[in-house]
Amino acid sequence: MGRRQAVSAKKPGRAMPKKPAARAKRVKPWSSAEVAEAFRRFAKANPQPKGELEHVNPYTLLVAVVLSAQATDAGVNKATRPLFARVDTPQKMLALGENKLREAIKTIGLYRNKAKNVIALTERLVAEHGGQVPRSREALEALPGVGRKTANVVLNIAFGEPTIAVDTHLFRVANRTGLAPGKTPREVEDGLQAVVPDRYKHHAHHWLILHGRYVCKARAPDCPKCLINDLCRWPEKRV
Numbered sequence: 001m002g003r004r005q006a007v008s009a010k011k012p013g014r015a016m017p018k019k020p021a022a023r024a025k026r027v028k029p030w031s032s033a034e035v036a037e038a039f040r041r042f043a044k045a046n047p048q049p050k051g052e053l054e055h056v057n058p059y060t061l062l063v064a065v066v067l068s069a070q071a072t073d074a075g076v077n078k079a080t081r082p083l084f085a086r087v088d089t090p091q092k093m094l095a096l097g098e099n100k101l102r103e104a105i106k107t108i109g110l111y112r113n114k115a116k117n118v119i120a121l122t123e124r125l126v127a128e129h130g131g132q133v134p135r136s137r138e139a140l141e142a143l144p145g146v147g148r149k150t151a152n153v154v155l156n157i158a159f160g161e162p163t164i165a166v167d168t169h170l171f172r173v174a175n176r177t178g179l180a181p182g183k184t185p186r187e188v189e190d191g192l193q194a195v196v197p198d199r200y201k202h203h204a205h206h207w208l209i210l211h212g213r214y215v216c217k218a219r220a221p222d223c224p225k226c227l228i229n230d231l232c233r234w235p236e237k238r239v
Contacts, residue, residue: 027178027233030195034231035179039200041227042207049206051157053077058133058158059125060084062140063093063118065150071109079105090122090131117145135159149185152205162201164192169212170205176216178233 030038042049052073055061060080068076083104087096096104102115121143125131133154134140140151152165166174166185174180180191196204215222223229223238230239 027181030179030231030233032195032197035195036197036200038179038228038231039196039204039207042211043200043203045227046207046210049203049210051153051206051209054081054084056084056088058154059090059131060088061158062121062133062143062146062150062154065153066117066121066145067105067108067114069110069114069145069150075108079107090125093118093122094126114145120144121146133158135161148189152189156202156205160202162198162204164189164196164201164205165209166192166205167209169210169216170208172218173208173212173216176221176234177228177231 053061053064053068054077055064064076064080064084067080083101087093093101098115098119101118102112105111105115108114124143125133129139135155137148137151137155140146140154141148149165149167152163155161156163156165164170166189171182171185171188174182174188174192180188180195182188182191192204192208193201211227215226221237223232226232226237226239229237
């Protein structure tokens with residue numbers, strides 16, 4: 001037969017090398033001394049940080065946090081200030097009813113579903129907990145409209161537990177600074193619980209939320225005013 005067909009110059013089993021994919025830059029983790037220093041500075045600047053949702057007792061705190069989902073604290077306060085002046089117990093909320101509650105909070109996003117949840121969780125509180133806000137995470141998360149973040153806020157503020165509630169501000173700060181990076185709020189929460197010294201855990205989420213809200217903002221972080229800009233790992237920090 002004629003000449004054999006030319007074979008490929010490439011040897012079997014030796015594929016052409018591929019260009020390595022770009023790897024994300026790894027940020028050097030914070031040392032325990034750096035973490036302690038960061039929270040020492042937060043504590044010095046604001047020894048007793050407070051959450052910005054207005055409330056008068058654990059029940060109204062729980063309601064306010066449920067209403068704050070996908071809404072600003074200022075917007076929630078504007079609606080709840082007159083509401084809580086006359087409705088500050090589960091019994092009074094049930095007497096008010098869903099329709100009147102909906103009218104009272106109609107300036108808050110998703111108010112229809114939130115009003116439904118508030119009435120449902122209030123009925124559950126009365127039926128299963130004697131009208132008292134439970135101190136158990138499981139019991140809190142079993143209430144309609146209550147997730148892990150809401151439970152953490154209530155446990156921390158109402159009962160003094162060293163929980164860390166991860167909202168969008170705290171999630172951004174933890175990832176941007178490299179303090180406790182994570183792909184989900186739970187990963188960030190667990191990371192912070194692992195690195196924050198026990199003596200700072202009670203106020204940790206308040207400091208970080210306020211820092212994210214007023215300094216380490218999403219669009220225009222005010223790096224020159226940041227208390228921890230020398231510790232921050234963000235490659236785009238402006239200092």
